[in-house]
Amino acid sequence: MSNGTDNTSILTQLQAENRLLQREADNLRRFLTSIQKLIDAARSRPHESQTLELLEQVLDNALRAINARDGSLLAPDDKTGELVFILVQGDEPHKELVGKRLPAGEGIAGWVAKNRRSTIVNNVTIDERFYPNMDEVIEYKTKSIAAAPLIGGGRMLGVVEALNKRDGQLFTNGNQTLLSLMCRYAGELLYAVIRDGSLSQTQPPRTSDRD
Numbered sequence: 001m002s003n004g005t006d007n008t009s010i011l012t013q014l015q016a017e018n019r020l021l022q023r024e025a026d027n028l029r030r031f032l033t034s035i036q037k038l039i040d041a042a043r044s045r046p047h048e049s050q051t052l053e054l055l056e057q058v059l060d061n062a063l064r065a066i067n068a069r070d071g072s073l074l075a076p077d078d079k080t081g082e083l084v085f086i087l088v089q090g091d092e093p094h095k096e097l098v099g100k101r102l103p104a105g106e107g108i109a110g111w112v113a114k115n116r117r118s119t120i121v122n123n124v125t126i127d128e129r130f131y132p133n134m135d136e137v138i139e140y141k142t143k144s145i146a147a148a149p150l151i152g153g154g155r156m157l158g159v160v161e162a163l164n165k166r167d168g169q170l171f172t173n174g175n176q177t178l179l180s181l182m183c184r185y186a187g188e189l190l191y192a193v194i195r196d197g198s199l200s201q202t203q204p205p206r207t208s209d210r211d
Contacts, residue, residue, distance in 0.1 A: 058073065059072070061091060062183065062186075064177065066178055067165070070088070070090030070091055072087060073085075075161045082102060084099065090163070094138040095161050096137075108127070109133075120176045146165075148160055150190070152187035
């Protein structure tokens with residue numbers, strides 16, 4: 001009887017490990033697909049009018065790479081130090097976020113921008129860096145966040161935030177690594193395009209909304 005119970009326990013453990021490996025393999029495939037799309041974008045030599053399209057690809061690929069439901073791309077306002085929502089995507093793309101401003105240094109995105117480091121938070125309610133005001137404005141429930149900086153040529157060009165991984169899963173260190181690598185490549189790509197004069201650096205939209 002004991003042997004049968006032990007065998008069942010081992011089988012259950014192996015099945016769980018196999019599901020975990022399958023998820024990680026899926027993430028890796030998404031990551032490689034995302035990188036290839038960014039390479040294709042670089043080869044197309046986008047013009048200034050295609051700036052937002054390129055940024056949309058970066059955000060979309062980031063969400064796909066780590067299987068997140070929703071996300072945003074924020075750009076710094078060099079004059080005020082605020083981060084401005086440039087793009088939002090996902091299952092619940094709250095377009096009213098576009099143009100809203102995150103006070104300098106506030107929120108997890110503010111921490112990422114200030115420290116130029118990626119991070120994952122799987123329970124925002126216990127993280128003192130979390131800035132809940134945006135959730136209140138758009139009536140959204142952020143549970144978990146993965147965020148990474150877009151850095152190119154040594155310059156902080158933006159922050160990518162991925163929210164609420166699908167199926168209630170937690171963001172992993174592997175997810176953080178993939179997001180960091182992709183944003184690193186995307187940041188250098190954006191900087192190269194700006195440097196080459198194919199497009200000018202995206203300027204955050206002005207707004208009086210300080211939520």
